[in-house]
Amino acid sequence: MINRLIRIFMIGIIALGMVTAQPLEYVGSQKCKSCHKSKKKGSQYKVWEASSHAKAFQTLMSDEALAIAKDRNLKLPPSESPECLECHTVGFGKGGYEVMDAAFWNADPEDKAAKKAIKRMNGLKNVGCEMCHGAGGAYKKKKIMQGIYAGELKAEDYGLVIITPEETCLKCHNDRSPSFKSFNYKERVAEISHPFPAGM
Numbered sequence: 576m577i578n579r580l581i582r583i584f585m586i587g588i589i590a591l592g593m594v595t596a597q598p599l600e601y602v603g604s605q606k607c608k609s610c611h612k613s614k615k616k617g618s619q620y621k622v623w624e625a626s627s628h629a630k631a632f633q634t635l636m637s638d639e640a641l642a643i644a645k646d647r648n649l650k651l652p653p654s655e656s657p658e659c660l661e662c663h664t665v666g667f668g669k670g671g672y673e674v675m676d677a678a679f680w681n682a683d684p685e686d687k688a689a690k691k692a693i694k695r696m697n698g699l700k701n702v703g704c705e706m707c708h709g710a711g712g713a714y715k716k717k718k719i720m721q722g723i724y725a726g727e728l729k730a731e732d733y734g735l736v737i738i739t740p741e742e743t744c745l746k747c748h749n750d751r752s753p754s755f756k757s758f759n760y761k762e763r764v765a766e767i768s769h770p771f772p773a774g775m
């Protein structure tokens with residue numbers, strides 16, 4: 576009897592593990608925009624949009640990027656090379672940005688599901704919000720965001736990452752980057768800062 580209960584308990588734990596171990600969904604920066612653009616709350620979206628992180632995909636089309644690709648004998652253009660997309664898009668190879676063919680991008684505008692997929696994929700270009708804050712699929716709901724902010728829910732349980740220089744910035748700002756020079760967290764984080772206004 577006890578053994579049976581333990582077995583049922585163990586199966587329950589494993590099943591729960593399987594549910595929670597599902598990869599979190601990357602939703603794209605445009606999904607954060609509606610709630611994080613107002614000046615009253617610190618204009619996070621606009622600050623990000625004006626930063627070079629929001630142009631990182633475009634950068635892969637530049638002459639400089641093409642020169643790097645040539646130098647490294649890449650077979651594909653930088654904007655299609657995994658060697659570059661890893662740090663210039665959101666969640667590449669992890670359920671985020673993917674290289675899609677013309678049929679995907681030129682889908683019938685009447686096809687609502689295809690339109691939605693295109694919008695999401697565009698939102699996954701560049702170093703978007705989720706590359707620092709974590710995949711937003713689970714935490715982007717208003718009630719959950721408020722719960723986390725109020726300290727009633729644990730950020731980690733919903734995929735919202737606690738930012739550290741090592742795990743957040745240094746995964747891209749390191750010497751695997753062809754243009755890497757150096758990285759001083761304190762100085763660099765001040766350049767991208769987008770806090771809530773004091774007293775909010």
Ligand code: HEC
Nearest residue numbers: 627628630631634662663702706743744747763764766767
């Ligand atoms: C997913 C990779 C990635 C992560 C994570 C990342 N960065 Fe970046 N960062 C980039 C890329 C790529 C650029 C260059 C964008 C361009 O010029 O197109 C950049 C540029 C910058 C710049 C701009 C310099 C300038 O003058 O234009 C600053 C500052 C910066 N990052 C700070 C940070 C900080 C601080 C963190 C961590 C909180 C961080 N980055 C996390 C990839 C990343």
Ligand code: HEC
Nearest residue numbers: 639640643644653658659662747748751752753754755756
């Ligand atoms: C390990 C992460 C990483 C990889 C891989 C990566 N980049 Fe970057 N890239 C960065 C970061 C971080 C910056 C911002 C430079 C800085 O401020 O340190 C950057 C900046 C750039 C810039 C702007 C140069 C400048 O001086 O601001 C170009 C162009 C570029 N990358 C092209 C490429 C190309 C082409 C590839 C593929 C061959 C590539 N990157 C692969 C992280 C990466």
Ligand code: HEC
Nearest residue numbers: 602606607610616704705708711715716717720721723724
């Ligand atoms: C439906 C609205 C909504 C959406 C969508 C949304 N947020 Fe939020 N977010 C909030 C609210 C509400 C708060 C709590 C602060 C406040 O009252 O504005 C918050 C707080 C945060 C915080 C601070 C958490 C803390 O405890 O310090 C971060 C970081 C954040 N959001 C990032 C994001 C990112 C990244 C996305 C997109 C993937 C996103 N949010 C999407 C409404 C939203």
Ligand code: HEC
Nearest residue numbers: 604607611619620623628702703704707738767769770771
């Ligand atoms: C390059 C990394 C990076 C990107 C990209 C980024 N953030 Fe942040 N964000 C940070 C850091 C660092 C903080 C400082 C707080 C912390 O350490 O968690 C922060 C803080 C916040 C806060 C909380 C502010 C506060 O005062 O508590 C919100 C809300 C937020 N970000 C939303 C966004 C949204 C929305 C986007 C995209 C439009 C975005 N962030 C893009 C790194 C980033």
